[in-house]
Amino acid sequence: MNMNNRNVWIGVAVVAGLLLVFFVGRTFFAKDTLPPAREQEQAEEGTRQEQLTLHQVCRYADSVGIDTTRFATITTDSKAVISDKLSRLLVEIRYGKKPSRVAYSGLKETIDSTWGKQAASAFSPVQLQQTATFGPYNQLVGHYNRLRNRANASPAVADTLRLIRQTLNFYRYTNRFEADKFVLVNIPAGELNVFDRDGKRLLPMQVIAGKADKRTPCMTTYIKGIVAYPYWNVPRGIALEEMLPRMKRDLSYIYNQNLQILDEKDKEVDPEEIDWENLSATNFPYRVRQASGCENSLGLIKFELENPLAIYLHDTNSRDLFTLTTDRWRSHGCVRVQKPVELANLVLGKQTFDAGFMDRCLIDQKPKTLAIPKPVPVFIAYNTADVDASGKLRIYRDVYALD
Known part of the structure; x- marks a missing residue:
């Protein structure tokens, strides 16, 4: 083979290789890059699926006394917004809200904040039912749904439903x-x-x-x-309002009730040595203890x-x-x-x-x-x-x- 023929064949091979790379690459990118319309269609389908899941969870939440109006969606809500509402609703189904009447919280709460997202990604109605294992809670849910069909019958039924919802939330709250x-x-x-x-x-x-x-x-x-x-370390309010007037009237009240009068150093004081006449609710440098x-x-x-x-x-x-x-x-x-x-x-x-x-x-x-x-x-x-x-x-x- 002379030099010219060899160069021709090399050129043909290079061109063939370039064509092969071109067609393979076009096929690859065609698979990875969807037309804008197709991408939009897939995004809308994902949003619809998320809305459907939220709707299913809302139906369950309604059945256990949760106000789901806070989780309603509008047509302009993105999938991310709907997913956030779904996650928050699932967490409330499991952990409830803090009751408004709690005057002191001395227990450490343990909430798995990721559970809502995990449950949403693999949602099933059975999953929600498995979060409710507390017997009295499930019994109360049964009464709630029995009465819901009669909510319009009388104001008393509607009021009973409100009271049941409060207790259902309390039981969910204990899961924390x-x-x-x-x-x-x-x-x-x-x-x-x-x-x-x-x-x-x-x-x-x-x-x-x-x-x-x-x-x-x-x-x-x-x-x-x-x-x-x-x-019994008598609360100061009880000591001043209820006990002091009786002690001033008759010291036998102290002995009959097994009371002890303690000074600021917690040393017991003989009641007979106290100047009771000059004591009052604003001047009482003692505390009272019952033996x-x-x-x-x-x-x-x-x-x-x-x-x-x-x-x-x-x-x-x-x-x-x-x-x-x-x-x-x-x-x-x-x-x-x-x-x-x-x-x-x-x-x-x-x-x-x-x-x-x-x-x-x-x-x-x-x-x-x-x-x-x-x-x-x-x-x-x-x-x-x-x-x-x-x-x-x-x-x-x-x-x-x-x-």
């Missing part, structure tokens, strides 16, 4: 706190229940909460310790709660109130419990107090603090609509006129 069991005090019901995570009632009992003018505040907190044979024992207003067991409001659970020296009257709202704000021994043993995780502890009532006992294995969450709530142990819907008296 991780614990294998928790204590729930429901003020309008005059009840305390210890629930496990499935909603089983481990220890139901009656309680006595604050009277209407001495309301027990709603809070999230935890039991941090148990005190056997506690002192431990059977006559102590806190009874023999006190459950210390973490909070700055001086609220705690405790036994009482008037246990007959649980049987002689149905008035469950007569304290100064703290919560008297019907079964202090059983509650203490459950919190301690062992049989620390025997059945006869409440009857022996030893004298001259000093307070003894018992450490608990781990803090037990406590919710003090105001739920006027709830279910009882049999699953029956109950509407309780609005004792504080809050609803």
